[in-house]
Amino acid sequence: MSRTLFIADLHLCQQEPAITAGFLRFLQREATECEALYILGDLFESWIGDDDPNPLHQQVAEALSALTIPIWFIHGNRDFLLGKKFAARCGMQLLPEEQLLELYGHRVLIMHGDTLCTDDAGYLRFREKVHQPWLQRLFLMLPLRLRQKIAVRLRNDSQQANQTKSQQIMDVNPQAVEAVMQRYQASLLIHGHTHRPAIHRLSVGQQPAERAVLGAWHQEGSMIQLDADGVNLIAFPW
Ligand code: OKV
Ligand code: MN
Numbered sequence: 001m002s003r004t005l006f007i008a009d010l011h012l013c014q015q016e017p018a019i020t021a022g023f024l025r026f027l028q029r030e031a032t033e034c035e036a037l038y039i040l041g042d043l044f045e046s047w048i049g050d051d052d053p054n055p056l057h058q059q060v061a062e063a064l065s066a067l068t069i070p071i072w073f074i075h076g077n078r079d080f081l082l083g084k085k086f087a088a089r090c091g092m093q094l095l096p097e098e099q100l101l102e103l104y105g106h107r108v109l110i111m112h113g114d115t116l117c118t119d120d121a122g123y124l125r126f127r128e129k130v131h132q133p134w135l136q137r138l139f140l141m142l143p144l145r146l147r148q149k150i151a152v153r154l155r156n157d158s159q160q161a162n163q164t165k166s167q168q169i170m171d172v173n174p175q176a177v178e179a180v181m182q183r184y185q186a187s188l189l190i191h192g193h194t195h196r197p198a199i200h201r202l203s204v205g206q207q208p209a210e211r212a213v214l215g216a217w218h219q220e221g222s223m224i225q226l227d228a229d230g231v232n233l234i235a236f237p238w
Contacts, residue, residue: 003227004103005030008040008076008112008192009216014056019217022238024063026221034225036069039092040192040214041076041112046155048147049140050086057086064090074099076193077114077127081136100184104228109186113193113213116172116180122161171196177211178204188212188231190224197222199233 012020031037043060064071071092075082087094097115101108117123129135139147162170171194181189181204189211197215201208212231215222221238224231 002104003034003225004036004038005034006038006040006110006190006214006224006226007222008214009042009195009222011042011045011078011216011218012056012060013045014054019238020056020059022217022221024059025238026223026236027063027067030223031067031069034069036072037067038072038074038110038190040074040110040190041114042078042192042216043073043076044079044082046151047079047081048151049081049144050083052144061086061089064092067091072099074110074112076112077123080131081140098180098184100186103226106188106226106231107184107186108188108190108226109181109184110190111180113172113191116176116191117170117193118173118176119169119171120165122165126158170194174202177202181209181211188226190214190226190231192216197233197235199231 007026010019010023012023071090072095073082073087073092074095074097084094095110098109098111101110114123114127139150142150177189186204187207187209189209191211192214194213195216195218196213198213200211200213202211203209210231212224212233214224214233215235217238221236223234223236225234226232
């Protein structure tokens with residue numbers, strides 16, 4: 001079937017086995033009937049190293065590697081540390097944080113979406129820190145137990161900070177959207193992160209354009225299907 005699927009923000013974790021089960025079902029059904037699958041970040045709720053022996057990771061790697069279609073992965077703000085080793089175990093290929101695709105006659109820009117939330121200065125500061133290669137290398141050299149402790153601490157701090165942030169701060173900045181689409185001359189942007197599934201019409205320069213936002217999998221599944229007819233946002237029970 002000539003269609004490409006996009007998903008993001010599953011936030012898989014051991015505490016939510018129903019979402020994992022839904023994802024495995026999605027892989028067996030939908031994902032076998034498409035040309036390629038793009039995972040646009042936050043597949044996992046947290047990631048502290050490819051050496052984490054979490055059985056959930058093994059389960060996901062097995063299910064993904066069973067697919068015959070190409071699988072592409074862009075890091076999210078939660079699983080940004082997911083590395084080449086785990087990607088190889090899944091049979092998926094890592095992409096840079098912004099990637100332009102030419103699909104079915106569309107110029108499609110894909111990304112996780114966190115870098116579009118430019119009003120959230122606190123988050124951008126956190127991002128800059130934990131994206132420093134030397135700090136990542138240092139973190140990954142720590143014993144797993146210590147990494148786990150640090151991660152729990154950072155997640156608690158972040159949860160407290162988010163309680164005092166407005167909804168608008170945590171959405172995309174319209175100028176940032178227009179700028180990045182202009183830079184890539186993209187007519188369609190697909191991203192996740194904000195958990196506000198929708199297809200927005202906008203103009204970039206003078207040209208009509210679209211921004212398709214994936215939903216999180218907290219209550220139901222969410223995917224975007226792209227084919228020759230255009231872009232479709234689909235919710236489904238998991
Ligand atoms: C992921 C987020 C925790 C947001 C830590 C260096 C440092 C990496 C890390 C630890 C935390 C990812 C890897 C996690 C995302 C949070 C809290 C807020 C807003 C270091 C490199 F600094 F400690 F050396 N981490 N984990 N947050 O638990 O998956 O996205 S995480
Ligand atoms: Mn996110």
